Amino acid sequence: MASGSYSTEFGGGLWRGHGDYMRDKNDKIKAQLDQRYAGDMKSNIFQGVIARIDGHTELNDFEIKRLITQHGGQMEQYDVRMFPSEKRVTHLVADNLAMGNQRWRHYRDKPTSKFVVVKSSWVAESVAAGRRLREADFKPDILHHQGQGSLKGFLQLPKAQPQPQPPPVVKDNPPGGAAGGGVEEDGSARIEIDDDAAPPVPPPPAAAAAAGAGAGAGAGAAGASRAVKPRPSRGRLDATDPGFVDNFFKSSRLHFIGTFRNRVKAKYTFDAFVPVPPPSQLSLLSMSTARRTILYLHVDFDAFFTSVALRRHPEFRNEPVAIAHGSARPNSSSEISSCNYIARQRGVTKGSFMSSALEKCPELKVLPYYFDDFESTSEVLFEHLMQLSRRIQPLSCDEAVVQLVGDDECADVQQKAKQLRDSVHSKTECWVSIGIGDSPLIARVAASYAKPDKGSSGVVLVEPKQSKDFMATVPLKAIPGIGPVMLEKLQSLGCNTCEDVRRQRTETDLVTTLGKVMGSRVWAAAHGIDNRQIGSTEASGAGTGAQKSISVAVNWGVRLSTDTDLDKFLASIAADASKRLEERGFLTQAVTFKLMQRHPEAPVEPPKFLGHGMCNELTKRHVLPESTASAHRIQMALRTIWDDEFAKKCPIHEIRGLTAMLGKLKRKTSPAPAPAPAPAPAPAAARGGGGGRGPPMLTDLQEGFLRNTRRKVNMQQGSKGAHIGGPRDVESIDLAAEEDAECAPAVPPSAFSPRVSVAAGATAGGSGGAACAQPSVPPARRYHHLVDVYVKQGSSALRFQTAAEEAIMGCETLDDIRRDMPYDDDVWRAVLSLAKRLGRS
């Protein structure tokens, strides 16, 4: 690999080749742990205690471990597939929350086991008391309840997706008992694990009952939600649950990574890179410019998530460890997002399913995501980097490029890199790898050679003169921008390494095969040249300039049945999109809706649990007449696209995911006078502002709607004469509206067809329309979700539901309505007619 023609070493003292690397590292870590945990030994109150933590605990496990080890106890190793009775564990620390069902059952049913189960407060309070408190006083509450009802409820068995409608193969719904083969397999597999671990005893009756309890589950759940914790709606996991989107984003690693760069940019002020023309043009430059030394450091944490998580689980330092949701079950489809190098050696790869990772490495330890820790750890990195230079391009949460300009900054760069490594490690217990070169490209490739599995010492410097030679041996797939597709194209040309390209291919070849840009880029890269505009977005991989788009995507857990489901879901997406706009102070003027539809040949349920499986994608963009940050308008745009473009192609139950992409971003210029943070019960407030020349008292929504319908309004105002603003009284307006409504058919429906509908059972009286009932809202305003106003103009359509709803909600009388919605006869008419039907006049 390392051809030796470039310099990789600095001193070589602290870090040796990789063979020694692990041993070294382990020694160091042991020393650190000793120092950290044994060194500040505080007491011996936990002498003889061998503890293990199970499930989530109130006191975080890091703390628990620290306390126990500092006070004379030990931690036992963690293996979720085994019950601790088989080990020498004396104490199991477990709180009530989020604990696996079967394990609780086990603990409850086998109280005679050698270990004792205590709450985490036992640890904390014992330390506080300076003595070991009685374990019996810290028994988890749930173990007190022998009633199976509450336990069963707590178990909240999968109650799989209703899989509501037409799907011909309804193969779930375990409550029915006669589950299909696939599910049965799953279920029995799970139980087997339980049985294996638990001594000879057959599955306890509770398990059998739970497994088959369809009808009972409801009652149990109700009881449990009182006893344990109020669960929002059914314990079911899907996109129709309120809060699903929020929750999803809180748990999504890809969301975390994807939004990180912009978060960092918002947090720090970095300087732009000094622009440097590609080396090929150096000859054109004045000597002084050409001579100025410029180097790039590419800095990158090793196995970032895993390294961070290991801080909380130091006992796994020497084990294969991966980060994923869920636990190490052999049939899990949870994705491995990161793993340490021990696990990688055994064949675990990021992105693979838990199941296949466990096949390769059955002893794999799985740790959860600690997003807050990831965030704070990366903060440490960026703060260190800023001491080298403020010309930093953040690439991701664990990765950045630093530009060093001039002899001062470039002096002793290896020493600086090494110190950076050590310093970051001493603060974070995580190592970074560093690549140094005269272009971001070289630095980046060098950093990949600095990784622990590449036999280097953590820093690789490529002397500028050596760039070309260095690149020769580099496999093409190590070049940024070359992914699976590009690589395949290159392989079809007989190229796997830069050397191949250099020997066998001309730039013209590559341009023909890869396209104009990538072709010449790859050709240049193979020759050691980074022909991207240094400092530009492409070179840094990160937008230097203003952000161009914001997107909100949910392609997991999306299983919708009804139009209402879809509306709710669009609303959450739009709300999130709007929130992100506000946070960044942006307005958008273009909404793109991307929808994933189950591929006709794909199975209804994909291999990945609640995943999207193979899909067709539909994309459609809708340009708004004016910039906005309003959730309502975004939602309307999405709904419009759905109605016009997608609905006819995609039955709702085939939706597997959707994305709202906001483009044409503009900075919000308005002074943002009052944050108005509590808009919930507020009437359709008349916010003048807006910036437009609109009528003074229009709401944001109304203004937008006005613009959307301007053409039509203009046309119709001519013939209709004065519109609603006049001093006519309510009755006559109402009548006029009705009359107009009669005339409506005269207008071609395709041109304009307002339609007002009242959701079934959702009248103010609330006859069964429970979903709409909003008990805390006074009756006069209880028109939530009642109104569907569609306004069609040619090919574009708008759904007016939310706007009308908002307007009505703020209105006590028809006069109020008139005041709030003076802008459009047709909508007026629709609203008035609705209001009349609802007995509001």
Added chain:
DNA sequence: TCGGTGTGGTAGC
């Protein structure tokens, strides 16, 4: 020729 749109590829763990 230009700008807009839809599609596809890539990167991070």
Added chain:
DNA sequence: ATCGCTACCACACCGA
């Protein structure tokens, strides 16, 4: 259980 995101670039295609 499980959390398959985000933001950017490049390109082909379309219509004016």
